[in-house]
Amino acid sequence: MALLQTVDATVVPRGGLDMLSRHEIARLHDASRTGLHEMLRRCALAVLTYGGVGDDARALLESYRDFDIEVVQRDRGIKIELRNAPATAFVDGKVIRGIAELLSAVVRDIVYVSTEIQENPRYDLGSSAGLTTAVFEILRNARVLKPGVEPNLVVCWGGHSISRAEYDYDKYVGYELGLRGLDVCTGCGAGAMKAPMKGAAVGHQKQRIRNPRYIGITEPGIIAAESPNAMVNHLVIMPDIEKRLEAFVRMSHGIIVFPGGVGTAEEILYLLGVLLHPENRGIPFPLVFAGPRAAAPYFERIDAFLRLALGDEVSSLYRIIIDDPVETARTMKAGIDQVREFRIAQQDAFFYNWRLTIPEDFQHPFVPTHEAMAGLRLHRDREKHLLAADLRRAFSGIVAGNVKVDGIRAIEQFGKFEITGDAELMEAMDAMLADFVAQHRMKLPGGSAYQPCYRLVW
Incomplete structure (x- = not known):
């Protein structure tokens, strides 16, 4: 087996870490060398293999067992020192710009947010309101909340292990979303997390939409198994799966679920559990299950399980659309229009769903x-x-x-x-x-x- 090529390099952070106080820099430096170091190392390695298709976290860590990362303190800011980093992250000796941006996001979310949120007595992480505020602060710090922008963010859920036919279908749906000016947020991995972003990029380009958002939201336990795909231009690493799921629901204006596996079933149950809460009745939240003709049995099984477990009334919270990407996008756009009107009437923010009750x-x-x-x-x-x-x-x-x-x-x-x-x-x-x-x-x-x-x- 050929040895993997590695390089040592210094990376200057991009976005969100370019103007910090000496006190903030010192805390970043200290945290990156103590208890957070192994988490930082794993997430950074996943980003440095950005766009890869592997899904074996342990194999990745074993392949680059000598990889290391350190946040180095400088008066003018910080630098990220990499040792034995994957050579594929560099072109002619320079780190790929997109990788540098996502690497900065790793440092920002794993280290900075840990010191500012989790260790800050100002946030009551033992209460529901405190947890919701913490999710908001993490997303705001990541600069993915956009005040003054009309509702247009669609979260797409689905599996990373899907057939080529499903991938092409998911991409087609993304294209139709992009033509309608809708941005895409996913779990940032491969398969159904990449395809709608890739399709939306074509739709956005045709409509000459500048600065579209392809947001990937992940968490430390899963990022190595779902390394960010090459379309992600905004990466957010939430501290745990529950805050990741809340981030999806609070940020989004609608959700499309493509065929997936256990992780997709987990996401569906989380969202439906929230929407079934008595205090959330009457709050519009467009939810569409979508897939090609061959995926019909998948959604039939999901639908039957949900009805058995949660009652037939649960089916009123979602719509199943098979083999019709245009109708899927139209339905989502119409649903988001309803969300817009509701939030205007209630004087709610477009960029964060504060009104939704999450127990x-x-x-x-x-x-x-x-x-x-x-x-x-x-x-x-x-x-x-x-x-x-x-x-x-x-x-x-x-x-x-x-x-x-x-x-x-x-x-x-x-x-x-x-x-x-x-x-x-x-x-x-x-x-x-x-x-x-x-x-x-x-x-x-x-x-x-x-x-x-x-x-x-x-």
């Missing part, structure tokens, strides 16, 4: 230990939004066991997660997960045959 059950980080997974209450007699919250946690744990380094290690050490619940609900969940496997939506890193990290018990 604390959806906000506090869920650590998928074996004990926590076994303690989930998956019973259909619970309030619908609370059941949705625990179902979301179940899928989050499966994602961790599939692709996150810490989750994989936990499975190797203690065996499969055990998930219990009502018989009918567990049978439906088992059938849906089996479909994901059969449709190759649950590939393991490195292309290994799928071996479940979970055991369903009823």
Whole structure:
């Protein structure tokens, strides 16, 4: 096997880190050398392999085991020192501009936000309002909230492991969104996270739209498995999956869900759980499930599971559109127009959905230990939004066991997660997960045959 080429380099940050006080610089420098260093190293390596198609976080870390990063203090600002960095991030000895920008985002979000938000007593991270404010501050610090801009941000969810036909379809939908002046935000990885951005770029260019936004929102546990795709021009790394999901919902003016796997099911359950909360009735939030003709069985299974778990009324919160990219984009644009009128009437901000109630059950980080997974209450007699919250946690744990380094290690050490619940609900969940496997939506890193990290018990 040929050795991977590496380089040592000094990178000058771009955007958001170019004008700091000496005190701020000193804190960045200190934090990057202490407890945050390994997290910073993992996320920086993912960015330096920007646009790659690999999904094996451990293999990436092993390939560049000697890679290191340090934030160096200077009176005029900071510099980022890289040692044994992937040579593919450089052209003729100079770092690729887009990579330099995303590397700055890594330092900004992992280090600066940690010192300014998580260690700041001004933010009450034990309360729902405090958590929502913290999400707002992180997004504002990342400069992705745009006051004075008409509602136009569509979040697209879907799998990174999809067929070529699905990729082309998702790109076509993105193109139709771009023609209608809509920007795109995704989880920043490959597959359904890249395709709509790529399509939107063509639509934006045809309409001569300047400075379109292709926002990627991720979190430290998953970025190495979903390295940012080459279309992302704004990267935000939220501290955990719950703040990532809240960021998607608070920022977006509508959401399109393309076919995916367990992670996509997690996102769907999070959003529907929020929308099912009694205090959110009457708040417009366009949600479309979209895919090519071949994806119809996927959404039929999703729809049946949601109706069984959360009741038939849940179907009123989304629309399924199959094999019609134009209608998908038109529906989303019409929904966003309704959002605009509603927020004007309520005197709400366009750039952040403050009015939406997100309960604390959806906000506090869920650590998928074996004990926590076994303690989930998956019973259909619970309030619908609370059941949705625990179902979301179940899928989050499966994602961790599939692709996150810490989750994989936990499975190797203690065996499969055990998930219990009502018989009918567990049978439906088992059938849906089996479909994901059969449709190759649950590939393991490195292309290994799928071996479940979970055991369903009823």
